[in-house]
Amino acid sequence: MIGKDGKIPNAVNNGPEDRFILAVPDFLEKRLSAFEKESIHPRFNGKPLVLGRKPGTDAIILQSNDYLNISMHPDISHAQIEKLEQTGQDMVMSAVFMHDGSDKAIFEADIAGFAGFESAILCQSGWAANVGLMQVIADSSTPVYIDFLTHMSLWEGIKSAGAPFHTFLHNDAAHLEKLIQRHGQGIILVDSLYSTTGDIAPLADIVDIANRYNCISVVDESHSLGTHGPEGRGLVAALGLTDRVHFITGSLAKAFAGRAGIIFCSKRFAQCYPYMAHPAIFSSALLPHEIAGLAATLKIIRKGDDRRKKLHENAMYLRQGLFDLGYAIVSQSQIISLEPGTEPETELLRDALEERNVFGSVFCAPATPKNRALMRFSLHSGLRREELDHVLRVCEEIRDDTGMWNWKSTKRRKV
Ligand SMILES: Cc1ncc(COP(=O)(O)O)c(C=O)c1O
Secondary structure, three states, X not given: OOOOOOOOOOEEOOOOOOOOEEOOOHHHHHHHHHHHHHHHOOOOOOOOOOOOOOOOOOOEEOOOOOOOOOOOOHHHHHHHHHHHHOOOOOOOOEHHHOOOOOHHHHHHHHHHHHHOOOEEEEEOOHHHHHHHHHHHHOOOOOOEEEEOXXXXXXXXXXXXXXXXXXXXXXXXXXXXXXXHHHHOOOEEEEEOEOOOXXXXXXXXXXXXXXXXXXXXXXXXXXXXXXXXXXXXXXXXXXOOOHHHOOEEEEEOOOOOOOOOEEEEEOHHHHHHHHHOOHHHHOOEOOOHHHHHHHHHHHHHHHOOHHHHHHXXXXXXXXXXXXXXXXXXXOOOOOEEEEEEEOHHHHHHHHHHHHHOOEEOEEEXXXXXXXXXXXXXXXXXXXXXXXXXXXXXXXXXXXOOOOOHHHOHHHHHOOO
């Protein structure tokens, strides 16, 4: 209510000029203050740790998930523009009202064929795909087995479904099997390629356990769709496991360079999903021009063997170079992380890299455990050898000043 003086009670004039901001109650005030105290005030630049300086135009940027370097491909933008310019029956609405023959359905059939699955469900994001899938397949009486490093969206899905869960040690199939023997048949969740460490799941062993114990298997292929396997069909396909896995999910905001997610599944499941998963029912579907862009992207990805070859060559070169410099590298892929561990050490590393024009992504809590903060380099196929050599020279130059020899990860390094 506005007071007699024309002002809102509790309004504080802490904005510019006469802009008043309504004071928040104590419970929110405390949460914001705690965040600022823990995550902003200790930082030299007064910003959260993930934000260092802004890269200039000549910076080497290792932050994007556009692994095949196709986001600016003219075929994609032309397809989007053409669709935007078409006049038609396209509507802005939830996918539950869409019929057969929609752009969405056509793209889903196309990408399902690509992955070797009967059906596919196009979602608004990888996050929506994982949360929606878990809402449909999990419940309060079915145990969920989840690798410790599996993506947050699957954890959120477990929470949303109210499912009991058991965490198994990272990439430890024997531990998974022990847990299933103790708690019974359920749902197994893994990423094919882990987004913080860049290492790859022992998929053959995990799928074997899933099949033997009659469990449902879900593999998040966000970081391997497009980059791995024949025509970029992913790691499950590369290993010949497609007909032994129930669900593959993925973000199409990585190698597919768009804003969408996907679930590969059976036709029966795809028919029910849009009316059972809340992100599908209560949130609007992608727009036709976004789908047109993805359809063009799929064609580029299928023909992208040269880009994949270059990506993997780049990744192998940088991994080996960093390892030779003494860094503890667990990556087996295009995601390569240096792990200082503590936040102040990671801030030091970030600044040392950025001062020398190398920009990676800082990952810290809640994306990693509190003392496992790291600097992630995401490589792409367009990086030139001179650029990788610059990164290696910088990483050599800063080893002592950043305290690399004393990082916990360096001490854990096996060889
Ligand atoms: C493994 C994994 N799954 C799911 C997601 C969520 O994808 P999106 O960004 O499309 O919501 C991400 C993105 O960070 C991811 O890395």
